[in-house]
Amino acid sequence: MYDYIIVGAGSAGCVLANRLTADPSKRVALLEAGPKDKSPLIHMPVGIALLANSKQVNWAFETEPQEHLKGRRLFWPRGKTLGGSSSINAMVYIRGHKADYEHWGQAAGTDLWGWDRALTLFRRLEDNERFGPDAYHGKGGELSVSDLRSVNPLSRDFVRAASHVDVPVNTDFNGETQEGLGLYQVTQKNGRRWSSAQAFLRGAEKRPNLDVLTDARVTRVVMDGKRAVGVTLNQGGEYRQLRLNNGGEVILSGGAVNSPQLLMLSGIGDSEELRKHGIPLVHHLPEVGKNLVDHLDITLMHAANSRLPIGVAPSFLLRGVSALFSYIFARRGFLTSNVAEAGGFVKSSPSCERPNVQFHFLPTFLKDHGRKVMTGYGYTLHICDLLPKSRGFIGLKSPDPLADPLIQPNYLSDPEDIKTMISAVKFGRRVLAAPTMALHSKREVMPGNSVSSDDQIADFIRENAETIYHPVGTCRMGVDPESVVDPELKVRGIEGLRVVDASIMPSLVAGNTNAPTMMIAENAADILLGNVTVQARVMTPTPTADTTDANYSVPRAVEMERR
Structure with a gap:
């Protein structure tokens, strides 16, 4: 009992x-x-590239055919082990935007779920290697948050591209402002994954x-x-x-x-x-x-003109052996990489009040969640719409409790989402065309130079977009x-x-x-x-406002008392 x-x-x-x-x-x-x-692949950070293929620790769900993605069924990996998805994810430590939690507080009718409370809890949980204790970060919590120990030179050059696309370099995405390009902090400790x-x-x-x-x-x-x-x-x-x-x-x-x-x-x-x-x-x-609701993601890929990226090639074998020794004895080298080393938050349009697009930059080729091996040397930019309007549902396929559920995300069912994605792809291309990145490029592999018009970009998105694992x-x-x-x-x-x-x-x-x-x-x-x-009262009448709008508000029906 x-x-x-x-x-x-x-x-x-x-x-x-x-x-x-x-x-x-x-x-x-x-x-x-x-x-x-x-599994050692869980604890060695770069093992993330192989975990999508491990059905032992991954639910490996599949969606229903997506009408607006050319009828494709999308692969949905979710963690199925102690730690759940925190044991198979890219370890990126991001809290979100202040406005997200302001909306939660409004939807729940209480400051218990608002930004100030959320920040207090984030700080309590955190043991940040570089920051804090300060207004935004904590020390002494159980969750180790650290800088990557060994950053690929391409990731640093991605961040340097910021000045060429009129966005700031951001050294702390969980600080006062979210916008900009930067290196991600990760849930690692001493070069190992630090899952829940x-x-x-x-x-x-x-x-x-x-x-x-x-x-x-x-x-x-x-x-x-x-x-x-x-x-x-x-x-x-x-x-x-x-x-x-x-x-x-x-x-x-x-x-x-x-x-x-x-x-x-x-x-x-x-x-x-x-x-x-x-x-x-x-x-x-x-x-x-x-x-x-989930973040839909599209990738741009470039073949590199050097061997700086993490590659799948005979010439990379010696480097791999050296990295293994570095990881075993010093917990350093590319085996400590979370793969998604850098990224950023940008506005797809100057009219946006806050960033609505997120980048994840990978100094390697990574296609189809790592399930398809791409040989050679290259780099990948993941681009996702942070504030999608499309909504879907989870249902049942059968009453069998051991059967997978029905997953219907309805990606791009709202026409505004494809518009945002097209603008985001254009922005991502600008970043990869910046001088600090262009010097590494042999050619654009995905989508390729033949894809240039809005209609062509939209078609590319519908053929290739995937989840970035945030349902x-x-x-x-x-x-x-x-x-x-x-x-x-x-x-x-x-x-x-x-x-x-x-x-x-x-x-x-x-x-x-x-x-x-x-x-x-x-x-x-x-x-x-x-x-x-929490003291709650029943709300009547039911709010009918669009609760996806960050400006949505309801009367305060809940009060919080801290003991």
């Missing part, structure tokens, strides 16, 4: 397990569908009041009426139940794909959708799985009755059940989602432990 059962040991789940077991009187189970995070499992679970998993179960696939939440009382799980082909103590809670932390799927499998969701699959209705909550929003938090969870992250209409992961985001942050997800878990832990109190 447990006081808390946490489903999913990813970016959020590991934080929760750490915080909730700090009270020795509380017994906690942390359940992970995947294996332990023992490394940061928060390693120190907690020895506690006697924490049980960590791996290869444990939760198939449904066990309900007694409209109260969660436990979970059913499949481990090693055998089904069994874990139960809660009186007053205990199940916490779903499976992410934007798995959490809504599990709610629906448990009878919580749109009644028509559940009826279609023969699932008994527990509670009609039609927004479960809706509001799916959120499918269990949307809000103060309105239509939201899936309230500002305390309680599932509406259900007792003893919360969702704590990226699925609760009311809107997508303008940046990478790993750090914000950890922050969500830290806030949730404070709520669960009684460190903050």
